[in-house]
Amino acid sequence: MPNPAPIRIDTDTWAIMREPKDHPVALVQRFTDTTGEARFLALKWHPEPAKRRMTGIYVTLQDADRSVLWDLAPVRAAMAKNAGPPNGLKVPRPAMPT
Secondary structure (H helix, E strand, C coil), rough: CCCCCCEEHHHHEECCCCCCCCCEEEEEEEEEECCCCCCCCEEECCCCCCCCCCEEEEECHHHHHCCCCCCHHHHHHHHHHCCCCCCCCCCCCCCCCC
């Protein structure tokens, strides 16, 4: 599944969406370094700005976007819960001959 495109909030800020879809999981802000080059600062999102944490500095917005991973814990939990044969029946294995 491709990542959804970053959502531009203002000239130099993007929201990165993954799961859950009701709020971003990261923000990316564009800054200019001392050489005049653009750099993209990735921040783990939190509703309180003081609790946001930097996760990396990247050369491109695409690199910053790719650095934000999906939370796979809900997927793994669903797979573990639904593990087994498709019909739901667990057939005992025949005894092995000795």
